[in-house]
Amino acid sequence: MEYPDRSGWALDEEHQRLYLLGVGHVKLRLHRPLGGEAKTxxxxREGRRWRVTVFCTGVPAQPLPSTGRVVGIDLGVGESNLVATSDAELVSGPRPGRALGERVTRVSRELAGRRKGSARRRKTVQRLAALRRKEARIRRDWAHQVSRRLVDAYDLIAHEALPVANMVRRPKPRPDPDAPGGFLPNRARAKAGLNRSIHDAGWARLLSFIAYKAEDAGRQVIAVDPAHTSQRCFACGHVEAGNRHASAFRCLGCGHEAHADVNAAHNVLRAGLARRLEREAGSAA
Ligand SMILES: [Zn+2]
Structure with missing residues (x-):
């Protein structure tokens, strides 16, 4: 007997009873709880017994044992390129290394001096591409390591939702003809915008790595509204831009002091736990 969809049968896991259309209720022994969403x-019949097989989708492929721990993460902006957690862990960003950076600069300069269409130019292009691939690999490895550690350590990971505005293309920076390497101001403060979007691409990748590893492991990931997470005091809730001085947080309301990014990570976690409660209340209703 096969039920190709959700109609015609119902499983009561709690009481270990199965209802089958045309048969009625039967008792069964459930070997393990259903994961994901039941489909078919x-x-x-197996000798004197009957075997019931339920196919489910969305089942974690390699569920990890619960750790009982939850975390909020703050994704830094600017050169520090840092992930801060509500457990006060500060993870520095990917470091392709100065030597590699210098080689990229040197080979780029070499390239500029090569005659177009020449064999030497073609070789230089290949060398530059290889260096860039190496840089990209270092960044990707970093994102894999950080996401793995977080998913292994925590049952729930809350992070700021990346602003949608950053998904939209920004105006291209206009090079300043009078200052080589400089940029004229334009609508989006071009250079900052450019750096920012490269940065956000890195964060988007980290978050997508966290998301798929978490799904595989049966962990929960919650994105929260990033508004005020860096200006709000985690201890008393006071929101003021002046609470924050670079990497230090000192609340003008209550005097609470913390690393600014760790304070933000606490706010992210609190918002994430609130979202989880809302969801659970929503699904129970
Ligand atoms: Zn405070």
Whole structure:
């Protein structure tokens, strides 16, 4: 007997009873709890017994044992390129290394001096591409390591939702003809915008790595509204831009002091736990 969809059968996991259309209620022994969403049900005779097989989708592939721990993460902006957690862990960003950076600069300069269409130019292009691939690999490895550590350590990971505005293309920076390497101001403060979007691409990748590893492991990931997470005092809730001085947080309301990014990570976690409560209340209703 096969039920190709959700109609015609119902499983009561709590009481270990199965209802089958045309048969009625039968008792069964459930070997393990269903994960994910049940899709189909097959009933087969095995000697004197019947075997019921339920296919589910969205089942974690490699569920990890619960750790009982939850975390909020703050994704830094600017050169520090830092992930701060509500457990006061500060993770520095990917470091392709100065030597590699210098080689990229040197080979780029070499390239500028090569005659177009020449064999030497083609070789230089290949060398530059290889260096860039190496840089990209270092960044990707970093994102894999950080996401792995977080998913292994925590049952729930709350992070700021990346602003949608950053997904939209920004105006291109206009090079300043009078200052080589400089940029004229334009609508989006071009250079800052450019750096920012490269930065956000890195964060988007980290978050997507966290998301798929978490799904595989049966962990929960919650994105929260980033508004005020860096200006709000975690201890008393006071929101003021002056609470924050670079990497230091000192609340003008209550005097609470913390690393600014760790304070923000606490706010992210609190918002994430609130979202989880809302969701659970929503699904129970
Ligand atoms: Zn405070």
């Amino acid at each position: 049900c097959t009933v087969k």
